Amino acid sequence: MSIIEQLYYLLIFLLTLMPFVLIAQLLFRISIDNKKILKLSLPVALIMGPVFLSILLELIIRYFPKENNMFYLLYIPFIGISLVVFLLFYCYKKKLFLQGWQYKNIKSVKSKTSIKDDTLTILFIISMIFLFLATLFGFLIENDPLEYASTAKTIYQQKDLTHYPFVDTNFSDGYYGPWTHGLGYINLWVWSYLVAEFDGITNSARFISVYYLLALNFFIIKLSEVFLKTLNIGKLAAIFLCISPVIIGGVIGSHIDIIRIALLFNSLILFYIYLQKPSLKFLIFMSLSVGLALYTHSLNILLFPIIAILWLIHEKKISLSMLKDGFIFLFFSLLFVIPSYIINIKLFGLPIADSGAVPVWGLPNLHYDEWFFILRDLESQVSRLFYGVLKGFTRPDWFGLSYYFFIGAFYYYVSGILKKSGAESCLLTKYLLKVILIFFSFVFITYIFGYDIFIKNYRYQMTIQPFIAFFSAVMLYKYLLIKKNNA
């Protein structure tokens, strides 16, 4: 497959995602009537849209297995476009378009850009272009993405999901894939195979993680425009997000992480918007986002405790209406994953499982337990603390300087500067910090009680990287980059 062919298939692949992005955007439009928040509809839809395609593909393969490629290639876009038409019609009927569907630009305070800003922006754009080229010219090599790709290959060849997760290799052509994640990421691979008429190798799906990084950056920039009234903080936050080699390396290697992180960030920001102005419609939309996050990666189950704690902090009491809302939230967020959780419980005994899903790892004579820790330099309690809990500081080769910037930002936060910067940005910044602190309290509590779930895998700590980046950008931008008189 030549470079031109790769680009051609990538273009087709992205075009087929568009109806689903539109669906997400229209759902967002229906669920909200705040003109300002509506400016976020495109980035939110870009993050949520592709996963709708995954869900639809799973439904169609489950109900119509073993059809030929053309069947799926025709029906998926057809259903997608029909839904778009239906939603457009609904919006038209409800006269939603008249009520500010077209964005009027809210005047954002445009601080003058300095040479310093421009240098950063140019370097950032260069790195994004390089990232695209690196993905285009590279190829799939890391084990986990290859396993997702192989799972997708098996599904593509069988066009049948009866035996997913592939635990019994008699039904999967020898492939053993004992994980509990939904098909959010894998089905995008299957779809790229369908689009390119898979002949052993296809390249489009490798760009999914690049797409998600760009969408997440776009989201962060838009967020800063809407809530902080400047693009510059968003730009700096995007830079802070991309200075972690572990994020960039994961994106080049087509790892799943940036997708789950983008969906988690999206869900928590939507929850923030919900807390500002609760409404039933938006609660449902936010729950759907949480559902998509769960459908993509089991680790996003963290959203439940995080949201529960944030909710309690916000309400400061448990009321009946909160319980009712909580029930609605649980119902809609579990909608997509309940079937797979039931299958997982049958197969593994748990709805989600980490290493427990691989029986060989549990054999006492093989000593897999010590293997994880010695290979990752986490044998002693001290090294677990330094390289496990505090790896953000001790492993700059993974996280760059992001955690050091975070410490600087935290210092300024503690020194009380935030109060000067307007109520809205104050609220958002506090919210970001709350999420970070809740996550780290999980890490510390599990560490103190001797569990290793959060420290074993360095990728788990990437979860809150967008929060770290955004918080640092908000705190550091005004006091370190802009001259005093502008701030």
Place this chain on the structure above:
Amino acid sequence: MLSFQKNKWHKRFKKIFYYLVIVNLLYIIAYIFISPFRHHNLMLSYDEKINQNEHADVKIATFINHHPELYSDKILISRQGSFSYYGKKGYLSIENPKMIKFYESETIDEAKSILKNLGITHFISPSYPIPPLYNSFLPKILSDLNFSKLEKRINGYSFFSLNNKSYDKKITRYMHSNKWVSSENLQTGKSFLHTNISDQNEIISYDNSKNSNSIWLTEGASRVSYLFEYTTDDQIRFSNHDKARLFAIDGEVLIDGQVGLNAIIFDAQGKITRTESIWKGLGKNRLVKIGGQFELGAKENFKLSFFIHPKSIMKLVKLNLSSINLHSNENPTVKTINHAYKHNSFTLKGSNSKLIFKVSQNIKIIPKIELKGLAGYGALDITFISDCSKINRVTNNYKNSSIYNFLQNNFIRLITLDTIQVYYYVSSFVDSSIPKDKLINPTYDKPLFLSNGERVGCDKYLQLTNSNERENSYIKFSDIHIDGKKI
């Protein structure tokens, strides 16, 4: 705290902070830049990238794809991702629950018969330690020359065939446990053997006479770790001078941390030609098993060395060597790529399928190529390749150039790629359902092999490629002759 901002230190900090962000961004750009550009030529098509890449696990998978004659049934694999995605053959993951019986087996014969029952005929071990390679019967199996044989090793990835009965079983055994020396003249740190465990009654001698710094440096091991070497005596080193041999290592070692065993191979002049990583293991103050093999060419000799990771200690308990002579004509002379295969006759099926013949006779002028019993439909490209990469560059005064040199003349084209020269020779269209003999006799008068092709020691290959775009087009022939001689 606010007063802090006004002082000079604060201004300085602003600058430092800004440059830290720049440095981190530049690092990311460099990080992205090197990732895909390290291993291959950018302009290659995706399939070619896979075929020519330097990643050991993919190389082994493509090697197996190209040599379908080497195995009969299933391959036991330890890195599932790359094999399941790039490989085309049946496999069983080392983590598959079907392997539990093997890990729980009580005797080596039981373990062997379980492998047989699972249909496993080959095994690929990775370049990193995995528990079954030092905790199960697997190392014992890999050190048994009657049962297993090393087929290929690429960057620490080893491909073994199991229960291969086709070779001579005259096994020579060596017991040289008392020949271990610990090197004390390393530049960093002291090396010591873990002697305080008294229940192990074997070996340990402190003779430093034969150790040298050059081995340490060539090894390329981390300077903070320790190196032990095993000096072989003259009897092993110089017996059977002219025959290639296969050595197996069987042993036990007490380790706390991570340890690897390497063979350092010397040529007849005593120069180090390569280092092979035979085995890697880890444990927490435990006895683990060593097992593995390495090949020694004619006129080569070796030393063994332990690579002990930082903060790790070890005590060698037992180590035995055994060897067999290898037949000289073990290497297959025909390589098949993609859907080409050899079965009675030669068949090229589908686009870009290739057959590569090693040519032993001298070809200096334009040869006549005769294809016997040629049938099928499609374009057939015939190419000569001269590969001088095996020649020592220093001694042969080889020009290290990577200039692309295109000499267009009728159908002849020459590409110089470092040490490999490719001559696109002639294209011919095949359209015949009845087998016919076809003589391909080029009409131009350029000599085929230029200076490098004539160099003594360069390997010459004849490559036949089906360049038809159609997937199931095939070209068949029964034999191939160059200048009237069969290859």
